[in-house]
Amino acid sequence: MVKQYSPITESIPVIHIATALQTAPAQRSTKLHFRSQSGHFNRWRRGLNAVLIALFFFLPLISYQGRQAIWFDLADQQFYLFGASLWPQDFTLLVWLFIAAAFGLFFVTLFWGRVWCGFLCPQTAWTFMFVWVEEKFEGSRNQRIALDKAPMSLGKAGKRAGKHSVWLLLSLLTGCGFVAYFVPARELYPAIFSFNGAFWDTAWVWFFALCTYLNAGWMREMMCLHCCPYARFQSAMFDDFTQTVTYDAARGEARGPRKRKQATELGDCVDCNLCVEVCPTGIDIRNGLQYECINCGACVDACDQTMQHFGYQPNLISFTSEAALAGKTEPVWRRKRFLGYGIALGLILITLGIDLSRRDAITLNVLRDRQTLAREVGNEQVENTYLLKIRNKTQQERIYQISVSGELPFDLSRRQVRIGAGEQLEVPLTLTVAKHQLTLPRHQVQFKVTDESLPDEAVTQASVFFALSL
Ligand code: SF4
Ligand code: SF4
Structure with a gap:
């Protein structure tokens, strides 16, 4: 029986955003098979996913100044x-970077809702890639549903074996791709595929391969519905002007099937159910905004296709806001x-x-020798010993000048060191002064270390010189 809404006597199922996004997801007992859909938003999603996947695999393979360009050398x-090397003491930079990325995401969410989830999230990209492989072996949505219900046969076993083999290969490549950010990528791939990888490298590759296989092959939308924290707190970033995928209930209801060009009192929704069949999270957007919606736009493409077929205006489902549907406008500022x-983002x-x-x-x-504070040496001189730990954080070998300043004319035992790119040198030296x-x-x-080729690059650190038996 078709459920119909009268725009006058019944409340149209447009639910306020914050309420809708906190609604618990419906439990599904069978595997979700969604229909693949072509169209404007699908092209955007595929293109962006392809760029994301290509970047993920190829970035670690880029070399810069003779070294892997992006490399977390644990x-x-x-x-x-690239040209910069960061150390644990530069951790604050990464923290600021992550906070900036988080606020950037909040900012984007405020305007375009969960556009990240639908178009750029790795979970979405890998899920769609795995579903594409599934489709190649097991056919369209209806064929896959029929195959699930069919008893096991040689044909079914063959299709399943082919699908899982390709899934495993993709998972293994993904595991390598991930670990390649932490160990030299150009050595990792040959080592893993020739079974000569180091134990821990191999273990981590298989761990991430298993996660990918389970995630993209089996769990899919369950990750978005039950594990992703972003889906839960996104409502805090929305306002009435946030663009989300929305069904225009005032125009679509009362819904109902009909023939093409048939005169009808019904609304524009022909109840073809395509918007539900293409949904990767298995929801019906006509029930109002739900937090399971990842804003992928597949239902927009599907509905536009139906609208075109029936000669209706597009955008019965569209990226729009509550305010736009109510005819409200407000300057962005x-x-x-x-x-x-x-x-916050600016700051x-x-x-x-x-x-x-x-x-x-x-x-x-600068570390002082704690065993002997000071010692007397020949010619009525007093000497203190120090250990200078100097790190060259650049990508080139550098020569550094060491100097010291203070109340007395101290004599330094060593004034120049050469340190390789990215290396740290421990330099023992002594300061001497007349007793x-x-x-x-x-x-x-005050110790000072200056880059010989860049005199403006210098660091200083204070210390003390102890006199004898005082
Ligand atoms: S695709 Fe459009 S016409 Fe078909 S059921 Fe969904 S909203 Fe109605
Ligand atoms: S409701 Fe539409 S936009 Fe939302 S997840 Fe489903 S298909 Fe994608």
């Missing part, structure tokens, strides 16, 4: 990002969340910029 605790997220980007501009290309850590010049138990000193 063994040496360095993160290489009067939207409170726009101002809030905009100001974070400024902080990130300041943090970046203050980032030193050299780090210096008669020591008037206090301790004197302040």
Whole structure:
């Protein structure tokens, strides 16, 4: 029986955004098979997913200045990002970067809803890739449903075996792709596929391969419905002007089937059910906005196709907002969340910029010899010993000048060091001064390390010089 809504006597199922997004998902007992759909939004999704997948696999294969361009080198605790190398002490930069990305996402969500989920989320990209493989082996949505119900046969076993083999291969490649950001990518792929990989590299590759296989092959929309935290808190970012995939109930109801060009009192929805069959999360957008909707636009394409077939105007389902449907307009700068997220994002980007501009290309850590505070050496001289830990954070070998300043004319035992790209050198050295010049138990000193080729690149650290038996 077709459920119909009278626009006058019954409430049209447009639910307020915040309420709708918190509604619990319906439980489904059978596997969801959704129909593939062509159209404007599908082309956008495929294109963006293809770019995302290509970037994921090829970025670690790029070399820059003789080294993997993007490489989280856990063994040496360095993160290489093209020309820059980041160290654990640069962690704040990454934190600011992640916070900026989060606010960027909030900002985008405020305007276009969950467009990230539908078009750029890896979960969506890999799920659609796996469904594409499934379709190649097992056919269209109806054929896949029929195959699920059919008893096991040689043909069914063959199709299943083919599908799972390709899924496993894609999962293994994905596992390699992920681990390739942490170990040299050009060595990893041959090692894994020739079964010569190091134990932990192989273990991590198979771990991520298994996660991919289960995620994209089996769990699919369950991840979005039950595991993804973003789906749960997105309602906090929406306002009445947020564009989301919305069914125009005022125009579509009362829904009902009909023949093409047949005169009817019904609304424009012909109840073809295509919008439900193409939905990767298995919902009916005509029931109002639901938090399971990932804004992929498949139902928009499907409905536009039906509207075209029946000679109706497109956009019965479209990317629109509650405010637009109600005919409300407001300048963007009067939207409170726009101002809030905009100001927060601006401040974070400024902080990130300041943090970046203050980032030193050299780090210096001065340690005193704690065994012997001071010792007397020949010619009435007093000597203190230090250990300087100097790190060259650039991608080139550098020569550094070491100097010291203070209240007394100290003599340094070593004034120059050469340090390889990205390396740290421990430099033991001594400071010496004539004994008669020591008037206090301790004197302040300041060590300075300067890049010989870039005199503006310098770091300093204070320490103390102890006099003898005072
Ligand atoms: S695709 Fe459009 S016409 Fe068909 S059921 Fe959905 S809303 Fe109605
Ligand atoms: S309701 Fe439409 S936009 Fe939302 S997930 Fe389903 S198909 Fe995609």
